[in-house]
Amino acid sequence: MIVLVLVRVFRDADDFSDWELIPFLNANAFASLWQLLQRPEVHFRNPFSFSMNVGAESVPSAVLLRGLGRISLYWSNVLVLLLYDAVFVAVVYELFSVLFANGFSECVAWSLVAMSPIILTYLSTSAFNMQGYVVVVLGLLGCEYFFRRRAILGTVLLGVAFCAMPQGYPLGLFLPYYVICWVGLRAVLAHPRLGATEPQIPGTIGARWVAACLGAVLGLVTLVEYWSGRTYVATISPFAPGGPYSSVPPGQWSNLGARTVLFLRQSFVPIYKVDGVAVGFAPYFVYVAVITVAALVLWRKSAGGGVRPTREIRSAGLSRRVLGVTVAVGAILFGYLPAFLAERVKSQRAVFGDFFLVILVAHWIGSIKERRLLRPATMVIVLAVVLCASDAYYLCFTLSVDHSRNHSPVFDFDLSDGIARHDLVAAIEVMREQVEHENTALVIYYPYCDNENTTDPAVFFARFLRHFGRYDGRPWLMFPCRWCGVKYGCPFPEVRDRECSATCCYNDPLFEIRSERRAGKRVLLWWWREPREFRDQGRWVSNREGLASDSPKGLLRRLERRYAMARIELPHAAARWECYELVEKGRYSRMNARRAMTQTARSQARASRDWPGGDFHVSEPAAP
Structure with a gap:
């Protein structure tokens, strides 16, 4: 995954646009950094000022771009992007190490992340987006520490996420929604750590820790609402009369079905073949891995059961299984919802749909290993072959871009912004x-x-x-x-x-x-x-x-x-x-x-x- 990101970052170094260039220009055009930080558009003097961010608000980006611009104006954007990438990868690594029960499931999760074109794309092209993604993943990590009964560390991580929220991509402003979705998913699955077999009933996470996590989030939302002068809730609420949703264009909600269809078509079989690219931004190879593993499990069962006798595992009832599958599918759909909920369909808002899908598929494959339904070596071979095919597919389309003409970044569907000029x-x-x-x-x-x-x-x-x-x-x-x-x-x-x-x-x-x-x-x-x-x-x-x-x-x-x-x-x-x-x-x-x-x-x-x-x-x- 790191190699794929580095190849595209350095090959597409000329492709930064829009929201990447705004903080770069501001940081290097003002006579002094202090003069820039005094501007109300930059969230320094009033860090809890909420709007639909466009990049100029980020204090960390302003400081980094100003300092690195003294070394190289051209490469400063690349270095800042790589720094945010390193933070994102470090937070995801810590989340996976806390979330999954064993190293096998962690490796499966990382392999599946490397099969997501949009995650790889924004790791390679957009520091602005990565700031928002880091906020959400940091919030999920804080929740996991609550479930591990380390409430103080969990509260600190959630607090850092809420403090960093106004600095980056606006998707991070909706952190409370992502946290509530995650807590609901984890509570229903009831696994203290994913990638293992079914938990003993009742689940071991515990209602007390779920309530403590939600209480911490509610308390932080209240503090941010107070510090922002009562503007935060209006910014993220679809029902606030003074919020950004109060003046939506006529027909936006009635056209939700059409946007959903457009999102699905652009994901799998694009209607708009941007720059002539005939494929969408869906994680095709994640689905290939799921279908292949499922087919092998069914074949193994039809041939006479697992690899060897398994120990007795107490399983949940049918109703609990149905509820778990329903909530898991709902969490994936929730992750994709921002991509088509607003007026314009954009793939950059679908990242957490892929992220939740990756986690749940890794949990499912890990549980197959624990139940000994397939040999671990067989699953490793399948994932290695699919990953190699995915890497070749991704490199084929990204390296074939003609940089002598204007184009949209491959796998970044956005009809209004982001053209590489x-x-x-x-x-x-x-x-x-x-x-x-x-x-x-x-x-x-x-x-x-x-x-x-x-x-x-x-x-x-x-x-x-x-x-x-x-x-x-x-x-x-x-x-x-x-x-x-x-x-x-x-x-x-x-x-x-x-x-x-x-x-x-x-x-x-x-x-x-x-x-x-x-x-x-x-x-x-x-x-x-x-x-x-x-x-x-x-x-x-x-x-x-x-x-x-x-x-x-x-x-x-x-x-x-x-x-x-x-x-x-x-x-x-x-x-x-x-x-x-x-x-x-x-x-x-x-x-x-x-x-x-x-x-x-x-x-x-x-x-x-x-x-x-x-x-x-x-x-x-x-x-x-």
Whole structure:
């Protein structure tokens, strides 16, 4: 499992998007870490402030990204993700060691975890998600210590989970629901440790410890509700009039059946074949393992019973078995419920459906071993073969991704967020080549748009920061439009208190252009051509965003009065960008333009090497 995660983490290091880039940008754009931590959007001064988190809230991420950014801006996201992965794996390891009765069942559980594509995917792509997952697993571990009659340690772990809850992915905010589901499952199964045979009746967990665990959770919820100013319960309750569910879109609940069908189809036989991938995100090989083991058990029984005579085991009655199976299936369904309960179907919310499935299947296989219905060696061989097939399947689809074009992460079904924008990365790489090798200054115009949902345009600047380097204090980098919205990323903190910070604080680049040309630099104008289908026309009209139309007309008119504009060809991967060199007007303008095109040939050749198979895109000249 660790090898699979590492392979994808380092191969897909360019694929961080949206919620991964927001805390990275904020941590490295502000003048000091302390200045960032004072912002209300960051949960530092008021840690129990609850909202639907988007990544900017995390204090641990801000501190880590700030510190690691001093070492390497590009690799800081990767290192933070690996750190959260290590915490997650450590907490799961401790949970399995407490939960299961023997090492065999633990090994089975880890093998099954490695067969879950979505668990492997978010371990490889999203530190933001991992923070929320760690919170829930930590809460489950606290409950297990209650069942082991170590109430103090259990209370401490639950307290840590509740304190960490506001820092990560919003799924962690619903920790009380997951804990109640887990406690109900464990109470009904009545096994003090899973992976063993049926317990003696009555169960050995004990109603007193179940009540103590639920009491601790209720007490912590009450404290968090008080510390949050009575906002926490409203945040997670579907019945609170002021909560996030009070203004759901019309028809959301009536469309629950359609979303359930969509979730099942996308899990197994996708309707939307994102990036042409024909398989879903379901743990196919977990089901293969279950079916194979069940078939071998039935074959063994039909052939004459177990491997050898078993000791007398007192089993539960039929009604208790039916109740146990019902509650187990209910827990798995509850784990999958968040994936299709909200307005949009997302696989990132289905992780605990796979997690509960893995635990219960490992318990079932462990009990088969204890009852000696199959030889342990037979089950090991079956699991090893299925695991190898699962690894090959996962690597086949993840390693076949074409990183020269935009794509969605494989096994991450999300129609609204998470696109890996390699077109932006391609353009930024060309910009860096121009600055480093052609003595160039850049005017970069990137309009405020909905190119990447609500996280645009901040995530462009986050990518610029990762691939190009720091842009503050660099006079050869000019940005005519600047923004700051800390919740969704703040590339220019100096404008955060201005009214224009939510749209465009215009900064006239003419003086800097003149200064850079006098210093002997070529000056190139880059701007992003926003596709019409992504525009919020009402916002642009109401804010008189003339620069955010097909081309920045106001800026172009000012430049065209002083400069001729020599068009520069770009790689096809950067097709939505326009690039012109600003050449002094006069009798030498044609000669200067010819020289500019000759010098640019070098950057084109380098870009074609970096982006093989991509033609160069020649865009139409912008209207004046």
